[in-house]
Amino acid sequence: MQVVWLSSSLALRDLQAFILHSCSMQMDPKLKKTKDSSSNSANSPDSTHSSFPFPDEVLERVLSLLHSHKDRSSVSLVCKDWYNAERWTRTKLFIGNCYSVSPEIVARRFPRIKSVTLKGKPRFSDFNLVPQYWGADVHSWLVMFAKVYPFLEELRLKRMTLSDESLKFLATSFPGFKALSLLSCDGFSTDGLKAIATHCKNLTELDIQENGIDDFGGGWLSSFSENCSSLEVLNFASLSSDVSFDALEKLVRRCKSLRILKVNKSISLDQLQQLLVHAPQLIELGTGSFQQELTPWQYEDLETAFSNCKNLQALSGLWEATSLHLPVLYAACASLTFLNLSYAALQSGELAKLVAHSPNLRRLWVLDTVGDKGLEAVGSSCPLLEELRVFPADPYELDLHHGVTEAGFLAVSHGCRKLHYVLYFCRQMTNAAVATIVLNCPDFTHFRLCIMNPGEPDYLTNEPMDEAFGAVVKTCTNLRRLAVSGLLTDLTFKYIGKYAKNLETLSVAFAGSSDRGMQCVLQGCPKLRKLEIRDSPFGNAALLSGVEKYETMRSLWMSACNVTMSACRLLAKDMPRLNVEVMRDEGSDDRQADKVYVYRSVAGPRRDAPPFVLSL
Amino acid sequence: MLMELELGLALPNQTPVDIKRHIKQKRESAEAFDNGEIENKKLCLLLWSGQPNEEEDDRRGSQRTDNKRINEEENIIVGWPPINSMRKELLHHHHQQYHGGNWIARFPGRDNNNGARNRMSLLVKVKMEGVAIGRKIDLRLFNSYQALKHTLLHMFSKYLKIDRNGTEYTVLYQDKEGDWLLAGDVPWETFMESVQRMEILRNDS
Numbered sequence: 001m002q003v004v005w006l007s008s009s010l011a012l013r014d015l016q017a018f019i020l021h022s023c024s025m026q027m028d029p030k031l032k033k034t035k036d037s038s039s040n041s042a043n044s045p046d047s048t049h050s051s052f053p054f055p056d057e058v059l060e061r062v063l064s065l066l067h068s069h070k071d072r073s074s075v076s077l078v079c080k081d082w083y084n085a086e087r088w089t090r091t092k093l094f095i096g097n098c099y100s101v102s103p104e105i106v107a108r109r110f111p112r113i114k115s116v117t118l119k120g121k122p123r124f125s126d127f128n129l130v131p132q133y134w135g136a137d138v139h140s141w142l143v144m145f146a147k148v149y150p151f152l153e154e155l156r157l158k159r160m161t162l163s164d165e166s167l168k169f170l171a172t173s174f175p176g177f178k179a180l181s182l183l184s185c186d187g188f189s190t191d192g193l194k195a196i197a198t199h200c201k202n203l204t205e206l207d208i209q210e211n212g213i214d215d216f217g218g219g220w221l222s223s224f225s226e227n228c229s230s231l232e233v234l235n236f237a238s239l240s241s242d243v244s245f246d247a248l249e250k251l252v253r254r255c256k257s258l259r260i261l262k263v264n265k266s267i268s269l270d271q272l273q274q275l276l277v278h279a280p281q282l283i284e285l286g287t288g289s290f291q292q293e294l295t296p297w298q299y300e301d302l303e304t305a306f307s308n309c310k311n312l313q314a315l316s317g318l319w320e321a322t323s324l325h326l327p328v329l330y331a332a333c334a335s336l337t338f339l340n341l342s343y344a345a346l347q348s349g350e351l352a353k354l355v356a357h358s359p360n361l362r363r364l365w366v367l368d369t370v371g372d373k374g375l376e377a378v379g380s381s382c383p384l385l386e387e388l389r390v391f392p393a394d395p396y397e398l399d400l401h402h403g404v405t406e407a408g409f410l411a412v413s414h415g416c417r418k419l420h421y422v423l424y425f426c427r428q429m430t431n432a433a434v435a436t437i438v439l440n441c442p443d444f445t446h447f448r449l450c451i452m453n454p455g456e457p458d459y460l461t462n463e464p465m466d467e468a469f470g471a472v473v474k475t476c477t478n479l480r481r482l483a484v485s486g487l488l489t490d491l492t493f494k495y496i497g498k499y500a501k502n503l504e505t506l507s508v509a510f511a512g513s514s515d516r517g518m519q520c521v522l523q524g525c526p527k528l529r530k531l532e533i534r535d536s537p538f539g540n541a542a543l544l545s546g547v548e549k550y551e552t553m554r555s556l557w558m559s560a561c562n563v564t565m566s567a568c569r570l571l572a573k574d575m576p577r578l579n580v581e582v583m584r585d586e587g588s589d590d591r592q593a594d595k596v597y598v599y600r601s602v603a604g605p606r607r608d609a610p611p612f613v614l615s616l
Numbered sequence: 617m618l619m620e621l622e623l624g625l626a627l628p629n630q631t632p633v634d635i636k637r638h639i640k641q642k643r644e645s646a647e648a649f650d651n652g653e654i655e656n657k658k659l660c661l662l663l664w665s666g667q668p669n670e671e672e673d674d675r676r677g678s679q680r681t682d683n684k685r686i687n688e689e690e691n692i693i694v695g696w697p698p699i700n701s702m703r704k705e706l707l708h709h710h711h712q713q714y715h716g717g718n719w720i721a722r723f724p725g726r727d728n729n730n731g732a733r734n735r736m737s738l739l740v741k742v743k744m745e746g747v748a749i750g751r752k753i754d755l756r757l758f759n760s761y762q763a764l765k766h767t768l769l770h771m772f773s774k775y776l777k778i779d780r781n782g783t784e785y786t787v788l789y790q791d792k793e794g795d796w797l798l799a800g801d802v803p804w805e806t807f808m809e810s811v812q813r814m815e816i817l818r819n820d821s
Binding site for chain 1: 693694695696697698699700701702703704706707
C-alpha cells in the first residue's frame, strides 16, 4: 500500500490532475445503472480496487476538498469506487431543477448533506408566464431532509413555493440550521419568517429577496431571541412593512460578525446612521429610504458613519435618493466594487458624481434615468467595470426620448474594456453599434440585450438586428449566456449555431422566421443547457429536431410558438427520460400546445402536477 | 386635440410575416387589420380593448370604421419587457409618488391577484354617461382607483370634452350581487374581486 501525503495547500487543479494521472482509470460502463441501486453498497464502500494505489480513506480525504459541483459530477463518473467515495464526501447539494430528481433518489445517494440549493420554476415565471400553483413546492423535500439530513445547515431556494407551515417545519426540524436564502419564491408570509427567527438559535444567514410574500407586518424581526448573536447576513430589503427599529438596532449591536445588512424602506436615514455606528465592519450594505430632512449635525454624523465603514464593498437600496444626500456616500465609494442603484432614479449628473468617487467599481446596476450621459461618465470613471445592468424606469413608455440608447452602451464599452456581463434595456439599437461594442469588449460571457419594442429593427438602416448578434457570437468566444431581441430572422440563429460554441443559456422572444432557426441552435450549440423561447415562429419540426439534444440540457421552454399537442406527445413517447409538460391558454385551440416545458428527469413524470399542467 | 394615449411602435416595412402573425395572435380582433394597414398603423404595446360586441345595445354599425383606429385592441403582451414582478412593483410605487400615478403595469405577484387569481384577464365594460359606445378595459392593468379613474377619463375624453381633474365625475361599479356601488369605498383587492361592470356619471346630472 502506498502512502501519499497531500498538502492541503495543493491547488485544486493540481489535485485533480494528480488524481486523474496517477490512477489507471476505467470508465465503468455499468456505472450508470448502479446509480439507483447504490443503496446496495451504501454501508460498505468497496475495499481497495486492485488498480488503485490509494486506500479509500485517502481518496475520501482528497475528494472532500472538492467543492465544485461540476468537478464532483466528473469524479463520480470515473468508476464505482470513486462514485461511492464521492457520494460519501459530498456535503453540498445543488439541484438546478427540482423535478429532475426526487427526494427519495437524492436521499439514497447522498448520506451526508449539510447544504442544499434547489431551483424550481422555469425562469419565465418571473414574468407571469407560469400560472400560480404550478408547483415546485419544497415541502416534500423538507420532509425527506428531516429524516435523512437532520444536521442540515443551509437551504437556498430559487423560484420555489413554500408555505408558512414549511417554514415552521424547517425551523423546528433542524437544530443546527444556519442559513436560509429565498430568492423569487412565493407562498409564504412574514409569519413563516417569524418561525425562523424564533426557533433557529444558530442562524447566521437570513436572505429574503424578491419573493411573492404576504407581508403581515414587521413583527418577525422582533422574534429573534436576545441570545441570538450569530447573524452574519441579514437581508430584508424586499419586505415592505415597518420593523421595530429598537429590535433591529439591538440585533445589529450584538451580532458582531454581521457582514451583510440590507434593510428595507422603513428604515430612515438617521436610523441608518445609528445602525452603521454599531456595524462599521459591514462588507455589504443595503440602505433604507435615502430621503429625509436632516439637520446639519445629522448629515455630518451620517457622513462620518459612512466614512468609518472601511470594508464596504457593496452598496444597494438607496430608495428615493437625490443629489441632496448622495454626497454622504462619497467617502465609502472608494472601496466599493458593487453599486446597485437600480431602485434610485438618478439623473446623469448625480450618477456622474457618484462614479467619479468609485474608481474600483466592478459591478454597476442603474436605472435608465441616468441616460447616455450618465453612462458616458461610467465609461470615464470606472475602468475596472466588469458588469453593467441598465433597467428601464418606464418600461411601458415608448417615447424614444426616455432611457438609454446605443450611444450609452458604446460609451461604456470604450472606457470599460473588461466588461463581460451586460443586461441592457433600451428602445433603439444599431447593428454597427453592437459590432463596435464587442470589438471593444470581446470578453463577454453574458450578453443580454433587450430592445423593448418587439420586432424593432436597426433604427438607422431599418434592417434586422441579425448582424449585431452575429458579431456578438463571432467575437465573444467565451459567451455563455445570450438574450436576443429586436427584429431577427433565422440568420441570427444560424450565426448562433455556427459560432456560439460555449453558449449555455439562450433566451429568445419575438424572433426568427422559421423552424430552421431553432434547428440551427439545437444542432450547433454543444454546451446548450437552457433554451427559453416565447412568441416565435418555431413549430413541430423545430421541436422534434432536438429530440437527441434535450437529454443533455436542463430544460426547454417554448410558449406562444407553433407547437402542437401531437408533436409534444411524440416527443414524450420517444424520450421516456424527458418530462414533456404542456399548459394551455384559456380559450385556445385543443391542438395547440401554448406553453411547453421539457426537461430531463430521473424521477419520471411529476406526481404533483396541477390540473392545468398536462404531463405527456 | 386628442392625446395619443396608446403607446405605439411602428412596424418596419420588412417585418417577417411570422412576427406579425404572432403578435396578431394576441389580439382579440385580428379582423381589424389587413396587410396594408399594418405598415402605417402603430402596433400598440398597451391598450384597452374597446371593441363593441354583440351584447352592446347601442352599437352602431356606422361607428365601426371610425372606431377601427381607436379600437385597435391588443391585449397587453404578458410579461414583456422581461422585468420581474418585484422590480415592477417597486417602480410602480416610485411612479405613484413622483409622477402622479400615471404608470400602468401588468399586475405583479400574488398580493394583487386575490380575486382574479385564476383569470388571465379581468375585462369589464365601462360606460360613460353621454357616450354611445361603451369600452372594455382590463382591470389587471391597474393598481389603484386613482390610476383607474384617471385612465378612464382620459379614454373617454376622445368622445366628450372632459374636465381632466375628474372632480365632476363619479365612478360607479356593479358588484357580484348586482348592486351599484361607489368606486373607492372598499379596498382595491375587494373591488377587483367583485366588479362586474362600471359606469361614469357626471355630477351635475
